[in-house]
Amino acid sequence: MKPFHVSDCTLLTNMSGLPAAVNLRELRDRLAICSADVLYHHFCETPLVPFFDNPDYRNDFAVWSKLHLSDRVLAERLGVIDPYLAADIEILRSQVLDIIDERLSEVQVVPTALPGSEFYFLEATTVVFDTGNVIEHPTGLRNAILNMTNSSIYFHFLEAKRRPPVCIDDFSAWLADWGNDFESYIQALQSIDFMFLTLAELKNELAAVVAMQGE
Amino acid sequence: MGRKLEAYEGIVGTAVIRQLRQLGEKLAGKRVVHVNSTREGGGVAEILGWMVPLMEDLGLNAHWEVITGSGDFFSVTKSIHNGLQGFPVTISSAGWQTYQDVNAVNFERLRSLLEDADVVIIHDPQPAPLLNLCSDRKGKWIWRGHIDISHPFRPTWKTLKNFVVGYDASIFSMCQFALPLPHPQFLIAPSIDPLSDKNCDLGASELEEARARFGLDPYRPLVVQISRFDRFKDPIGVIEAYRLVRRVSPIQLILAGGGATDDPEGKAMLDDVLEAAAGDPDIHVLLLPPDDHRTINALQRLADVVIQKSTREGFGLTVTEGLWKGKPVIGGDVGGIRSQVVNYHTGFLVNTPEGAAHRIRFLLHHAELRNSMGIKAREYVREHFLLTRHLREYLTLFHHLLSKREEKMFYV
Numbered sequence: 139m140k141p142f143h144v145s146d147c148t149l150l151t152n153m154s155g156l157p158a159a160v161n162l163r164e165l166r167d168r169l170a171i172c173s174a175d176v177l178y179h180h181f182c183e184t185p186l187v188p189f190f191d192n193p194d195y196r197n198d199f200a201v202w203s204k205l206h207l208s209d210r211v212l213a214e215r216l217g218v219i220d221p222y223l224a225a226d227i228e229i230l231r232s233q234v235l236d237i238i239d240e241r242l243s244e245v246q247v248v249p250t251a252l253p254g255s256e257f258y259f260l261e262a263t264t265v266v267f268d269t270g271n272v273i274e275h276p277t278g279l280r281n282a283i284l285n286m287t288n289s290s291i292y293f294h295f296l297e298a299k300r301r302p303p304v305c306i307d308d309f310s311a312w313l314a315d316w317g318n319d320f321e322s323y324i325q326a327l328q329s330i331d332f333m334f335l336t337l338a339e340l341k342n343e344l345a346a347v348v349a350m351q352g353e
Numbered sequence: 354m355g356r357k358l359e360a361y362e363g364i365v366g367t368a369v370i371r372q373l374r375q376l377g378e379k380l381a382g383k384r385v386v387h388v389n390s391t392r393e394g395g396g397v398a399e400i401l402g403w404m405v406p407l408m409e410d411l412g413l414n415a416h417w418e419v420i421t422g423s424g425d426f427f428s429v430t431k432s433i434h435n436g437l438q439g440f441p442v443t444i445s446s447a448g449w450q451t452y453q454d455v456n457a458v459n460f461e462r463l464r465s466l467l468e469d470a471d472v473v474i475i476h477d478p479q480p481a482p483l484l485n486l487c488s489d490r491k492g493k494w495i496w497r498g499h500i501d502i503s504h505p506f507r508p509t510w511k512t513l514k515n516f517v518v519g520y521d522a523s524i525f526s527m528c529q530f531a532l533p534l535p536h537p538q539f540l541i542a543p544s545i546d547p548l549s550d551k552n553c554d555l556g557a558s559e560l561e562e563a564r565a566r567f568g569l570d571p572y573r574p575l576v577v578q579i580s581r582f583d584r585f586k587d588p589i590g591v592i593e594a595y596r597l598v599r600r601v602s603p604i605q606l607i608l609a610g611g612g613a614t615d616d617p618e619g620k621a622m623l624d625d626v627l628e629a630a631a632g633d634p635d636i637h638v639l640l641l642p643p644d645d646h647r648t649i650n651a652l653q654r655l656a657d658v659v660i661q662k663s664t665r666e667g668f669g670l671t672v673t674e675g676l677w678k679g680k681p682v683i684g685g686d687v688g689g690i691r692s693q694v695v696n697y698h699t700g701f702l703v704n705t706p707e708g709a710a711h712r713i714r715f716l717l718h719h720a721e722l723r724n725s726m727g728i729k730a731r732e733y734v735r736e737h738f739l740l741t742r743h744l745r746e747y748l749t750l751f752h753h754l755l756s757k758r759e760e761k762m763f764y765v
Contacts, residue, residue, distance in 0.1 A: 145764075146368065146372065148372075148745060148746075148749065150539065150746060150749045150750060150753060151539065151540045152537050152538055152539045152540060153528060153531055153537075153538040153539075153540070155533075157533070175761055188733070188736065188737050254529075258528040258529070260528060260540070261761070262761075263749075263753060263760075263761050263762065263763070264761065264762040264763075265749045265752075265762075265763060265765060266762065266763070266764045266765065267371075267372045267375055267764075267765050268375070268764070268765070269368060269371070270371070287368060
């Protein structure tokens with residue numbers, strides 16, 4: 139069997155070229171035309187962005203709605219979206235637009251941010267590094283996970299889901315190559331609800347479920 | 354010869370150094386030229402002071418060039434700088450002509466280097482016209498705007514824009530700083546060098562020596578603002594805040610900074626500060642030589658509270674320095690200070706002298722919280738604002754631009 143090569147990654151962030159949105163209608167209009175990379179960045183790359191407080195929501199649109207549009211109803215509706223459940227980014231886009239359109243039909247005044255709190259549409263290039271670390275056998279997976287950086291965890295568990303084979307993390311894809319012996323590991327990994335975990339917490343959770351299967 | 358990359362391994366870890374070496378291998382031999390307008394004084398010169406040697410250590414053929422100019426030129430570029438930060442300024446046609454003429458003279462001196470370079474990074478507006486002068490360029494040209502140009506004085510930006518639209522890419526410290534330009538705009542925050550004289554650990558004797566040299570009372574709290582004497586750093590506002598605190602608490606204040614050769618307004622601002630501080634022995638206004646980094650380091654470490662009450666700010670490396678020394682920072686709620694100072698975590702954002710006074714008193718009354726915030730502040734800088742992250746993002750950008758690929762993911 140092939141060993142697992144541990145990678146690490148970083149983001150090179152750039153402006154999308156779209157003007158910043160100052161209110162909900164502008165947010166909607168920009169989301170309708172932005173690239174898939176913009177949606178991906180604001181939904182899925184957020185764990186790599188520094189923060190202190192555990193935010194209520196994982197995507198930037200929900201956070202902005204709450205903090206800067208002061209629209210908690212919209213924030214709750216956007217915040218529950220799990221981008222990893224959408225079959226592709228266009229389905230995700232239509233889901234977001236539906237929610238915003240519905241909200242726009244409900245409110246009397248278009249929610250607007252204060253100057254200085256506009257929403258900026260960003261995207262990022264993912265740069266991948268070979269760490270030189272290799273996992274020879276699934277029994278070494280737990281320790282290897284514990285020694286990984288948070289960005290390695292992001293790359294192999296979250297970012298992996300958009301790479302072929304899509305919707306499967308790298309650990310599960312590798313374990314599948316070992317036949318049925320590690321099926322329980324795969325099921326355990328795929329049962330993790332990672333939406334509310336920081337990368338550090340996700341690392342510990344991954345290591346814990348792998349360890350449980352090995353007992 | 355500068356410091357080797359491996360010297361930072363104990364601070365940032367082996368993996369970070371390994372990533373940089375991998376990027377360096379991909380870019381080995383590439384000619385990279387940085388151009389700015391001062392060799393010393395200010396954050397840009399400090400960054401280039403470590404970045405260029407480290408790029409060389411990684412195998413790049415890196416150069417740092419400084420444009421030279423007359424007093425008239427730097428008066429014009431200071432006006433441009435102020436205009437970009439939203440201050441209404443008048444720049445005459447003759448002034449803009451001086452701006453271009455001085456750049457033309459500098460271009461002739463730098464012509465062969467700039468024409469042959471694989472990557473040229475032009476820092477801030479002073480050398481921006483070099484691009485249009487270099488018609489035989491073969492490399493990629495990047496304009497690096499270090500200041501907040503989000504709300505410029507329109508006439509200034511309207512003219513300056515003609516000099517920057519032609520770049521292949523630009524870099525800003527934060528998305529809020531950027532203005533629409535017809536090329537990719539990347540976001541890269543600045544950083545500090547944790548091993549430089551300004552940021553390295555200092556022994557107790559050196560701190561005590563600095564305390565004695567400036568006549569500071571070890572038994573009374575000390576508030577320190579380190580920055581150039583510049584209106585946007587609001588040193589007068591800091592004195593107002595000090596006076597509000599002083600009514601109830603016997604604090605001491607240090608306002609210290611060096612001059613920069615490209616800042617002709619510094620002397621006038623210093624005079625205003627000296628006048629505002631006159632007669633108060635507990636306000637120490639220090640004009641330090643630009644290379645007196647260890648003194649600045651010592652003053653930041655002696656501080657109970659570090660303050661940076663800017664009303665406009667590019668990034669605010671003095672904030673990063675204070676945080677790295679384990680001090681909560683009271684910062685103006687502007688620019689890059691917002692991305693470093695997080696209320697109740699690494700310091701407090703304030704908008705007025707009254708707000709600054711309130712937070713100074715709060716921190717002086719909560720010593721335990723002050724210490725825990727300081728620990729958090731240092732780790733925040735370690736993770737996000739050290740030179741290794743900064744260098745990695747620059748190299749990644751070079752790789753991205755030179756590879757001419759559009760992929761949103763690439764393997765190093």
